[in-house]
Amino acid sequence: MQGIYSHIFSPSTLNELLTIKNQNPDAVIWSGGTGLMGKQKRKIPVLPGNIIQISKIMELKKIRRTERYLEIGAGASINKILNVGQHVLPNALAQAMKLIKPSTIRNMATLGGHLCMPDIRLNLFSVMILMDVSLELKKAGGSRWIQLNRFFNKNGEIQLKNTEILTRIRIPFGNWNWELFKSDGNPFSDAGHAISFCVLAEIQKGIINNYRMAIGNAGKHTVRNIEMESLLIGKKLPLSVKESTSVMEKYKEWLKSQTMELSPFQRDRTIRFFYWILKELLP
C-alpha cells in the first residue's frame, strides 16, 4: 500500500542522487512537492511510495548565464529564478513565472518539477516551447540533451526513463523584441478554464522577420502551428485592415480544425487572444 511503507532518501550531491535513483528506479523525485501534494484533499496526505527528496542538492539550484544562453538547475525555485534572472530572463518567461499564483507557491515550486509533471503541461510550456529550450537528463554513468518539444511524445507522454533525472534547463537568448504572454484560469486547480498564450516576434524596421505563437490548455499538449505563424512572417507593419481580417479568418478556421480539447470558455478566450494580437499589430 502506498504511503505506509515509504522510505525517504535525501541525497546531498548529484552523484549520490544518481546512484540512489539507479538502485531505486521506482522511487519518486520530490523537488518542491507542490505538484505531488497540491491536489490531495486528505488531512493526512498519502506519500507516493519511496521518495527521493532533492532539495539539499546545491548543484541542482545553480543558475548561470553565458553569452548565448541562460542555464537553470532543475531544482531552482521559480522565485529564485525571477530574482537571480531579473535582468536577463526573456520578458514573456518572466511574465509567465509571475503569473504562477499564489506567490508563496513560487518559493517551493521548481522549474524541473514544473516541466516534469507527467499529465499536465503547465503555464511555462507555452513560452518555453517557443524558445528552443533544451533539457539535460542524467542517469548514473551517462547523460543526454533533449529539446523541450521532444520531451513529450505525440500522446503527451513524458520521455524520461525511470533512472533519469532532469538536471539542467538551457534557454537560448533569441532576438525577440516583441513578446506577449497571457493566461486565464489556474491550470493546476481549474483545468477546464485554464488557457495560456504566448507570442514571440522579431520586428526590424517595421517588418516581422520572425513570429512564433503557442497555445496551452493545461492538458497534455501545448500547440504551436508553424503554418499559422508563416501568415505573419515577412509582413510589413502596421497591417492593413484587409490583411488582419484575412489572418483572423485563417486563425478561426485553424482553431475549428484543432484536435486539442478546448471548453467553450477556452475557445472564446483563444479567439479574443487572436483579436488582441492583431489589434496590437494594427496602426
Ligand SMILES: Cc1cc2nc3c(=O)[nH]c(=O)nc-3n(C[C@H](O)[C@H](O)[C@H](O)COP(=O)(O)OP(=O)(O)OC[C@H]3O[C@@H](n4cnc5c(N)ncnc54)[C@H](O)[C@@H]3O)c2cc1C
Ligand atoms: C496551490 C497551487 C497553485 C498553483 N498555481 C499555478 C499557476 O497559477 N500556474 C501554473 O502554471 N502552475 C501552478 N501550480 C502548479 C505548480 O507550478 C507546480 O506544482 C510546480 O511547478 C511543480 O514543481 P515542484 O517543484 O513542486 O514539483 P514536484 O511536485 O516536486 O514534482 C512534480 C513532478 O515532477 C517530477 N520531478 C520533479 N523534479 C524532477 C527532476 N529534477 N527530474 C525528474 N523528475 C522530476 C516529480 O517526481 C513529480 O512527478 C500551482 C500549484 C499549487 C499547489
